[in-house]
């Protein structure tokens with residue numbers, strides 16, 4: 001206890017961590033939020049930064065600004081390196097922070113299925129830096145194709161491969177096709193950007209496999225109409241700086257984007273517990289670690305043992321965060337704990353590009369322009385501030401009318417990328 005008030009430490013200021021801290025706002029506790037970054041990132045719109053439609057500041061906000069009015073919350077920017085569960089301390093760089101209740105909400109990152117050496121050639125999309133790196137590579141692909149006089153090299157530079165046909169891969173493929181066929185169509189003199197080859201590769205038999213078959217079929221048809229080649233039942237065997245090896249041959253490419261798999265943060269290692277196959281910590285019905293009633297794990301880094309089908313999404317992380325906050329508040333007040341956590345699936349949304357999205361909310365299904373409108377309103381609603389909502393709505397309206405993507409900046413090219 002500090003000054004008699006229980007200390008709650010929340011590691012991670014993502015969707016789960018923020019929901020937990022907010023649900024503790026009226027509780028008589030001192031909350032410390034620790035994140036290695038100074039900002040919360042709205043990951044569902046990251047692909048728009050990667051494809052030059054939005055700027056980083058449209059989708060990320062300083063965590064201390066978000067929590068500025070919550071007086072019982074302190075924000076620390078630090079990388080957590082381990083947990084001393086016996087001493088109840090969280091180890092950060094040069095010191096450790098004591099806790100009475102600990103919430104781990106450290107999310108997930110991309111998984112290369114044991115081939116981390118592919119990461120440089122095929123970056124994944126998780127953080128703002130990833131998005132600006134991918135944006136730079138896409139735009140550099142066109143710039144370098146304009147410079148080269150070698151036809152085969154030009155073809156390679158104008159080939160964009162996206163590995164993974166889930167929502168992120170589909171969104172990236174649709175957006176890159178729009179960049180090539182609309183935004184940049186008239187900007188070059190030696191190349192025709194509209195001839196760019198955009199290939200979406202998926203190992204399973206259909207893209208967006210979590211959607212019902214007719215909706216995933218709609219997504220495929222829409223992508224094909226936009227000029228995207230969709231390869232299903234196709235496994236990537238290797239990636240390097242000049243392309244990908246597929247089971248049936250080589251595909252040369254200038255830009256490769258990895259959207260194929262995720263693995264949880266190392267929270268299981270910190271706790272010394274056996275993770276599940278995706279690296280997640282197995283938690284009980286109240287989201288605590290078995291045998292450790294004072295440690296909760298939520299969001300993408302948690303596997304709720306009695307509900308194996310909870311998806312790795314923002315609503316799931318938020319619901320878990322809000323639940324754990326309520327549970328800790330009840331414990332501190334000496335009240336009965338809330339009933340076990342139950343995930344409520346709100347629906348599935350994904351956009352395939354301008355005027356095309358799929359929405360499935362229970363029995364309601366929307367596609368095409370109506371789906372896109374619904375998707376836009378939902379995403380604008382969940383942005384954090386009024387200024388961001390206005391700015392994003394205005395940018396989308398402008399892009400919609402002009403086909404432009406205003407954030408087409410190539411910033412600092414690191415030596416490794418001066419190919």
Ligand SMILES: Cc1cc2nc3c(=O)[nH]c(=O)nc-3n(C[C@H](O)[C@H](O)[C@H](O)COP(=O)(O)OP(=O)(O)OC[C@H]3O[C@@H](n4cnc5c(N)ncnc54)[C@H](O)[C@@H]3O)c2cc1C
Pocket residue numbers: 011012013014015016017034035036037039040041043044045046047078079080081105106107108125126167168265298299300301312313314315317349
């Ligand atoms: C490109 C992309 C698109 C997505 N699109 C959608 C979508 O359209 N709809 C949807 O519902 N979901 C989407 N998701 C999934 C959704 O973003 C995640 O499910 C959600 O963010 C999980 O929340 P979380 O709190 O568990 O983790 P996160 O939101 O990832 O937060 C984890 C936080 O922990 C911090 N952290 C990690 N390790 C440490 C450490 N060692 N020390 C200190 N801090 C640390 C990180 O900096 C981060 O701030 C998308 C994800 C990605 C990557």
